[in-house]
Amino acid sequence: MEGNILLTTQVYGVSNEQVETYIEREEVDQRFVDAISRNKHIIIYGASKQGKTALTNKHLFPFNYIKVNCSHNTTPVDIYKSIIRQLNIEFEESKEVSNTYGGEAKVGAKATLKIPFFGKGEASGEVSGKVEKEVTKSYKTIEFNLELAQDISEILKQVNFTKRIILENFHYLTEETQQQLSYDLRIFEDSNILFIVLGIWKEKNRLGQFNGDLLDRLFEIPVEPWNKEDLKKIAKEGEPLLSVDFSEIIDELIEKCFDSVGVFQELCKECCHAAQVFKTGSDIVEITKDHLLLAINKKLEDYSTRHIRSLEVFAEQKARNAEETPLYIPYYFLKVLFDCEYDEITEGFRKSVLLSKIKKIHHKPDNVRPSDIGYFLQTLISNQVKKRISPPIFDFDQGTSSVKVIDSTFHFFIRNCNKKEVFDFIPIPPGLN
Structure with missing residues (x-):
């Protein structure tokens, strides 16, 4: 790209488009390339803005895959409907279908797929009142x-499907x-229908925790850590x-x-802007x-x-009824977080340590049980x-029984902000004033 005029945002920064300073790491990129050639599902995991989507964009063309973006409301059926729609398969669910055989019309309610094909098969006559010519389409x-x-x-085998299916934001489900998808992935593997799952978590074998039969059947690729030499290469590529x-x-x-490549890219971009460099200069x-x-x-x-x-919303907790006073575990969790040194935050809080720290500052320490902390941690993501x-x-890593920060920008924020001022923004729960 040397010799071309490029915008700074095309070279550095976090973008939906591939930036010019993408660098390949053997332990990540080559591992992904090798995984694509194998008949296994691929799990790409790591904190946010650490290069999961960029990795797939670098090594796959759009015609190599179909993508489904997950949300909290997404169900397995939603995912499967999206796959079918993206394959342009005509989809009829509980819809009246009329066929005519020997002049006799038969009507029935079915849930069917109509797959176009070449050769002998059924014929569907679609006739418009304004068009005299009958249009017939063959399908299975x-x-x-x-x-x-x-x-x-x-269904996918019927249409000779050979692409990968990318599930973005799996952690939102x-x-x-x-858990259901973890069981379904095992079934898909038997038919060589292969998925690439992208999720924000830190530990290995996340899906294996839901279905032990997936262990040794997945190709897992962590995108972290980013070492100093790799980050230097990014800066050098863009210079x-x-x-x-x-x-x-x-x-x-x-x-x-x-150690966040997303923050590094953004700082590179903002440094250039601060120096009044908005595009290639002479x-x-x-x-x-x-x-x-x-x-x-x-x-x-x-x-x-x-x-x-986000922290304000995180700390909010409503009583189930007028007589109940919540324990306000999320609020006390943040209070512990903002009282800790940065190194403790990066290492993560073990469940037992978190329980001890919360009990020390809680307004009703005797009421805080290990089960209360356990429930808080198990529902942390949801x-x-x-x-x-x-x-x-935040996420709870069951492997190490500890809370981890999984938003890579939060490390930058918590290290550079005035923690006391930030915590003052968080409303004190009712009854604790």
Whole structure:
């Protein structure tokens, strides 16, 4: 791309489009390329903005896959309907179908797929009152149950389906839906219908926790960690494309991103903007510490707005009835979080440690039981999704029995913000004033 005029946003930053400074890492990219050639589902996991979608975009063309974006309300049936629609298969659910045989009309209610094909088959006559010519289309009619992975597999084999199916934002699905899909994935594997699952979590074998039969049947690829040399390569890749030089501040820039490639990319972009570099220039511009400071302040402002609002919503808890006073575990969790040192936050809070810390500051310590903390942790993701905290900030890692921060921008935010001022934004629950 050297010699072309590029915008800074095409070179650095977080974008839905592939930026010019994407770099390949053997332990991630080559592993993904190898996985594509195998008959296994692929699980790509890691914190938000760490390169999961970018990895698939780099190595797959749109004609290699179909994609389904998941949300909290998405069910397995929703996913399977989306797949069928994207394959342009005519879909009729509980709709009257009329066929004429020897002049006799037979009407029945069916749930069917109508798959166009070449050759002998059924004929459907579609006649308009304003058009005299009868239009006939050949198709196969297949009765189906969209709740059964086996039926979906048979449908996809009928149309010679060979693409990968990408499930974006798998973590937004309810635990019940994730569990059901974990069982369905095993059935799809038998038919060589292969999925790529993208999710925000830290530990291995997340799906294996729902269905032990998936263990050793999945190809798991963590996109973290990002080492310093990889981040340096990103900065170097972009320097000749924009005529900039990061050498003076590169080490400090890497330190300030806290191992998040998304934050690193955004800081690179904002440094360039601070230096008035908005596109490829003719003269080399040195990026200085002053530019970095402006970039940090800009990103802190951007992230603060979202994170403070998310924390306010996270802490909200309503009583089930007028007589009940909640334990306000989410509020006390945040109070513990903001009282901790940064290293404790990055390492994660073990369940037992969290229980101890909350009991020390709780207004009714004797009422806080291990089961209360356990329920809070088990529903940590689902509650954030319900409250529209996107992406989720915290997750419970069952493997290590600890809470982890899974929004990579939150590390940057919590390290650079004034924690006391931020916590003051969080309303004190009723009865604790």
